Amino acid sequence: MDLDIAPLSPHVGAAVRLEPNQIGQPGVGEALRAAWLRYGVLLFPGFGTSPERHVALTRCFGDLLVHPVNTNQVPGFPEVVDMSYVPPARPGELSYHAVYEIEGRALAGWLPWHFDLSYMAAINRGSMLRALEAPPEGGRTGFLDRIRLYELLPEDLKRAIEGRSVIYRFQPDMMKRKFCRPADMKLLAPSMRASYFDGERLERDFPPVVHPLVYDQAETGRKVLNLAPMFAVGMEDMDAAEGDALIERLIAHCGTADYAYFHQWRENDLVIWDNWRTMHCAQGVPPQYARRMQRTSLKGDYGLGRLATDDS
């Protein structure tokens, strides 16, 4: 089965032109999964006109997961989470996403590079995001291929990370995260969800977990730089300062590699990313614009995460 596929960038992602009646046809699922393995990220321009179609396309890639943390489900669709930013109707009203000032600009929903669920021992296979309403500017999602990032590492960094693991911890407040927080960042308005994750709940429900920094992609044997800076808190079994410096070097490598694809959303675009092999970030939207998005997640843990031991 040949699909109409065009690369989105030299290093990650491809656009797939798919007709709605192709879903379920013989060979289409296999061809989509093969393209996903090859490109890491697939864009379906203008394909997602409904939650039903979003779910049907996600099913071509595997079984759906009910997100373990995000409970903002779309009514009637437990596997579809609403992640919309909508400007508050009244001053002081809180939105689903926090608003930060970064480099002098107000941005809602800004998120640094990560793969999803790095703060859990079990992660998910992938996620599919659908734009219901795209802002006239901003709101782009960035994607990086972590296999490519590994290939681009200098040899001394490849040696430094072999056999090492990173400790992660869930922290919904960006101002309290350890890495990837711009020096001049200010919180302008917290997320409406911020108070839900009080300190006690964070301690109880989100113990520190560990993921290996390098692993082999099962299908190809290629090495993956398995880093998610957003929720990283340090290196396991390493001097803290030395470990932090190593993570900062890796973050600089990711940020300067210039091998990312940044997607400017249009209404009804659907994008699926391989969570085992790519990273993504959200550049944030000017808070006067709505950015309405829904998301599904695919089941499938890679089996390499674990709870941190007490002395890590």
Ligand SMILES: [Fe+2]
């Ligand atoms: Fe994410």
